[in-house]
Amino acid sequence: MAHTIVIGAGQAGAALVARLRTRGEEGPITLIGEELVPPYQRPPLSKAYLLGEMEQPRLFLRPESFYADHDITLRTGARVTGIDRAARTVTLSDGETLAYDRLALTTGSHPRRLPEAIGGDLPGVLAMRTLADADEMRPYLRPGNSLLVVGGGYIGLEAAAVAAKSGMKVTLIEAAARILGRVAAPETAAWFRDLHRAHGVGIIENTGLTRLLGEEHVTGALLADGREVACDVAIAGIGIAPATELAEAAGLTLDNGIATDLRGQTSDPAIWAAGDCASLPYRGQRIRLESVQNAIDQAEAVADNMMGAEADYVPKPWFWSDQYDVKLQIAGLNTGYDRVVTRPGEGAAVSFWYYCGDTLLAVDAMNDPRAYMTGKRLIEAGRSPAADQVADPATALKALLTA
Incomplete structure (x- = not known):
């Protein structure tokens, strides 16, 4: 056999x-x-x-x-x-x-690693990809310790949220102009920037890392603008x-x-x-x-x-991220979008709908599972509701599915 x-x-x-x-x-x-x-x-x-x-x-x-x-x-x-x-x-x-x-x-x-030449191999510089990584991080996770997160993607933001919830002092640096630059619209980035700052996370954007500091263990970082940031542990969240x-x-x-x-x-x-x-x-x-x-x-x-099925795989892209008490749910792929429509939800919930012309590409929904499910169903069916309908909170989500 x-x-x-x-x-x-x-x-x-x-x-x-x-x-x-x-x-x-x-x-x-x-x-x-x-x-x-x-x-x-x-x-x-x-x-x-x-x-x-x-x-x-x-x-x-x-x-x-x-x-x-x-x-x-x-x-x-x-x-x-x-x-x-x-x-x-x-x-x-x-x-x-x-x-x-x-x-x-x-x-x-x-996980992409920080170069050895700038201190990426120092003890205390971690990734967050494996069980061993998490086990190495756990002892640092207590009030009074400080964390440096290098990279403002979802991996870095999730690590920052957990550390902040644990009472750590957290600083996140992002070399690009803003966090989530490769994966989300400015609207989503701004929403999460505000969320993290409300929880005490220091976010430094448009500033690169010159080198990590320390000899036997990481103690901080020298930034491209000359600032120094102290830390007890650092996480490299610079992608995979x-x-x-x-x-x-x-x-x-x-x-x-x-x-x-x-x-x-x-x-x-x-x-x-x-x-x-x-x-x-x-x-x-x-x-x-x-x-x-x-x-x-x-x-x-x-x-x-x-086993011989001879069937094409048709992906249905969807993703999620948990940060603090927020669940972000993403339907579709936003590649090629040219505008973003904001739809308020109940309470603090909100969703951002990505369009290319009149075509709906993706939805980012924060604590709004109904908006996420509606967007997911529309995208998988190849249907695109009018942007003005999406933006109008008086338009019921159910109506978008039947329009």
């Missing part, structure tokens, strides 16, 4: 192997992950887990017994160093070689990059990640890819969707196609 190997034991890898068994795959399945623990949820790492509100076992996507019960060989603490496409084998760091008939790459992504090293070394086609077709196959028909590491065609462009839901949906679609 065909042996399926899945490299990368994150959300996508776990979803893929479970789906194969659900679909009736009888051949051997091996899931390989570098971390020592079973596949786990990442979003709670920078929120509930970091705050001590969730214990480690609750992070796990499934009990460890699930894999044995479903005849899935889970190899934790194992690193794949190479893929031989001609021989259809993978080699582990200890020299062991495993043969495959079908291979799936769900290798995810790596797809983990494509194995694919590149194996000669697979790369294009904004591991290039796949709509069914998840790479340039080698025996190799598939899903999750943060994979890019796919979407509305005339090639995209990667860095979200939990896409990792699950895309991985399950790949599993189905491995």
Whole structure:
């Protein structure tokens, strides 16, 4: 029987192997992950887990017994160093070689690191990507300590929110003109800037980092404008990059990640890819969707196609972020927008609707789940309500769906 190997034991890898068994795959399945623990949820790492509100076992996507019960060989603490496409084998760091008939790459992504030349390798300079990162951060999370966050994207803002809630003094610096510059409209950025400042977070925009300070441990930062900021710990929230090293070394086609077709196959028909590491065609462009839901949906679609479904994967982009008592829900992709329409919600709720011409592209909804769900349904149906209707709070959301 065909042996399926899945490299990368994150959300996508776990979803893929479970789906194969659900679909009736009888051949051997091996899931390989570098971390020592079973596949786990990442979003709670920078929120509930970091705050001590969730214990480690609750992070796990499934009990460890699930894999044995479903005849899935889970190899934790194992690193794949190479893929031989001609021989259809993978080699582990200890020299062991495993043969495959079908291979799936769900290798995810790596956090971008601050350069060593400016102190990025100092102790106390952390990322917020893995369980080990969160465990390293937890001891610092107490009143009286200070945190420096480098980068004003959602990762940095979430880390700032948790630290501020814990009583830490938080300073966030962003080299670009504003926070959320690559991912959100000025309206959304301004809303979150005000939210964080109301919670005592110092936000410094349009100011780069010259270097981190300290010898045996980070103690602060020298900014491009000459200011110094003291800190007990620093988090680099400067984005992520797809983990494509194995694919590149194996000669697979790369294009904004591991290039796949709509069914998840790479340039080698025996190799598939899903999750943060994979890019796919979407509305005339090639995209990667860095979200939990896409990792699950895309991985399950790949599993189905491995089993012969021959069905294109149609992504339905949506994302979320939790900061303080605010839940941000995002539907769609805002790439190419030329205007933003603001819709007030109940109380402090608000949503921002992105348009390109008359076409609705995306919605950012803050504590407004009804606006989010309405926008999501409209975008998935390819429908675009008139912008003036959206902006008018007298127009019921339900009416937008029937207009």
